[in-house]
Amino acid sequence: LFILAACTKPLEKEEPTIVVGFSQSGTESSWRKRHTESINEELAKENYQVLYKNGFMNQERQIQDIRTFIAYKVDIIVFTPLKEDGWEPVLKEARDAGIPVIITDRNVNVTDSSLYLTHIGPSFKAEGNRAGLYVYNYFKEKDQKTINIFELKGLASTSPTTLRHEGFSEVIQRDSRMKITQTKSGDYIRLKGKEQMTKLIQSGEINKIDVLFSHNDEMTHGALDALKGSDIQPGKELIIITIDAQEDMILKLKSGDVNAVVECNPNAGWYVRNTISRYLKGNTIPEEVYMPETIFSDQSPLKTIPTRNY
Numbered sequence: 114l115f116i117l118a119a120c121t122k123p124l125e126k127e128e129p130t131i132v133v134g135f136s137q138s139g140t141e142s143s144w145r146k147r148h149t150e151s152i153n154e155e156l157a158k159e160n161y162q163v164l165y166k167n168g169f170m171n172q173e174r175q176i177q178d179i180r181t182f183i184a185y186k187v188d189i190i191v192f193t194p195l196k197e198d199g200w201e202p203v204l205k206e207a208r209d210a211g212i213p214v215i216i217t218d219r220n221v222n223v224t225d226s227s228l229y230l231t232h233i234g235p236s237f238k239a240e241g242n243r244a245g246l247y248v249y250n251y252f253k254e255k256d257q258k259t260i261n262i263f264e265l266k267g268l269a270s271t272s273p274t275t276l277r278h279e280g281f282s283e284v285i286q287r288d289s290r291m292k293i294t295q296t297k298s299g300d301y302i303r304l305k306g307k308e309q310m311t312k313l314i315q316s317g318e319i320n321k322i323d324v325l326f327s328h329n330d331e332m333t334h335g336a337l338d339a340l341k342g343s344d345i346q347p348g349k350e351l352i353i354i355t356i357d358a359q360e361d362m363i364l365k366l367k368s369g370d371v372n373a374v375v376e377c378n379p380n381a382g383w384y385v386r387n388t389i390s391r392y393l394k395g396n397t398i399p400e401e402v403y404m405p406e407t408i409f410s411d412q413s414p415l416k417t418i419p420t421r422n423y
């Protein structure tokens with residue numbers, strides 16, 4: 114009787130494993146390392162099989178990685194585009210194959226937004242606004258005729274670079290004394306930040322600059338290294354505003370070497386996992402998911418800054 118009962122017990126249906134292809138743009142910063150970890154850690158909490166590929170800051174390579182995911186017939190693609198343009202063909206290939214795409218961190222510039230399911234990331238424009246507001250408030254009461262700003266930009270043609278510049282410019286326009294008098298690109302890389310600041314010091318142009326607005330912490334570290342070889346005191350003679358809020362930059366804020374650190378939240382994993390699970394359950398997914406962020410500065414309590422995980 115027992116054998117019969119065991120034989121007639123209906124077989125439990127096994128859930129099919131969901132395969133997620135995750136294409137990351139590179140490994141240029143501690144911020145990026147945390148962004149990758151955060152997504153991989155959260156996806157590991159589900160019964161997903163994750164195929165991870167690093168594009169090593171090469172767009173062609175990233176396009177090939179996505180084509181590999183399409184050939185493998187993955188269920189979902191998660192990807193951080195290195196740059197804004199040039200994704201339309203491969204996104205169309207994913208759509209034709211019926212594979213939804215989640216874009217995270219940087220965004221793509223496409224005319225047809227139905228080419229991807231959603232974008233999950235920071236509001237880069239708000240980050241630029243926060244940086245601008247710090248500078249605006251810092252000089253508001255100061256009796257200074259001109260305020261010259263050196264903008265150390267991130268990689269060109271990327272949404273953080275475009276929007277951080279836009280957000281910053283929008284705010285500083287309120288004060289006619291403020292001008293971005295020098296703009297250079299450091300590609301979000303420490304060594305390039307150092308190179309650009311070294312050139313500014315060697316040309317003597319640094320003496321005309323009041324503010325450094327740097328698009329990320331890695332480049333700021335490079336710039337600070339270069340400043341060690343000058344007689345300019347960072348944080349005092351040169352006001353420094355940087356973006357990301359890596360733990361190593363919070364230490365620089367605490368020691369007075371930088372004045373303000375705008376947070377860029379790399380912890381996208383939970384949002385990506387939640388979005389995938391809601392999508393699989395048939396929920397409607399919003400086109401844009403912004404992650405919470407703030408600013409830390411010498412104008413606010415430094416002791417209460419939460420420990421960073423990047």
Ligand code: AHR
Nearest residue numbers: 142144219273301329377
């Ligand atoms: O796209 C986000 C930016 O890219 C981060 O600010 C930076 O650190 C990274 O390289």
